[in-house]
Amino acid sequence: MVFHHVPAQAQSGRVGVLLINLGTPDDTGYRAVRRYLSEFLSDRRVIEGSPLFWQPLLQGVVLTTRPRASGRAYERIWNTGRNESPLRTITREQAEKLAERFAASNVPVAWGMRYGGPSLKEAVHDLLRQGCERILCMPLYPQYSATTTATANDQVFRA
Numbered sequence: 001m002v003f004h005h006v007p008a009q010a011q012s013g014r015v016g017v018l019l020i021n022l023g024t025p026d027d028t029g030y031r032a033v034r035r036y037l038s039e040f041l042s043d044r045r046v047i048e049g050s051p052l053f054w055q056p057l058l059q060g061v062v063l064t065t066r067p068r069a070s071g072r073a074y075e076r077i078w079n080t081g082r083n084e085s086p087l088r089t090i091t092r093e094q095a096e097k098l099a100e101r102f103a104a105s106n107v108p109v110a111w112g113m114r115y116g117g118p119s120l121k122e123a124v125h126d127l128l129r130q131g132c133e134r135i136l137c138m139p140l141y142p143q144y145s146a147t148t149t150a151t152a153n154d155q156v157f158r159a
Helices: 030-041 051-077 086-105 120-129 146-158
Strands: 014-024 109-116 132-139
Touching: 014 030, 014 086, 014 120, 014 146, 030 051, 030 109, 086 109, 109 120, 109 146, 120 132, 120 146, 132 146
Parallel strands: 014 109, 014 132
Antiparallel strands: none
């Protein structure tokens, strides 16, 4: 491993932490699940095939039939108390606990989803509004993959 000297100007500026997770629909209904699946399955890192072939299939057959079945599956695990998926609940709670831990250090923590909401763009802009000049991005995936970490980093860079 090679370590490079970091110039003093790069060491200044407020640091924020961004927890990143894959995503979830906003609710279990057909439209919300369809919107989520469309965003997820339109990502070129997730489906690497030609959009000329894939998009008509996705927008036709897949997004006509799959949202109902996926919505029913989400209903079985849905956090009805918060009206959200367990992934959103867990990610939020992780960010809240980390924010508590970093409160004394004045390090803000935000969280966002690669697909669905809250979006990574919203989370990045929230940290920027809090004066963060550097953001430590923490994708919450067990391993690197183009379909998880890489696409999440792509989205952060776009924001």
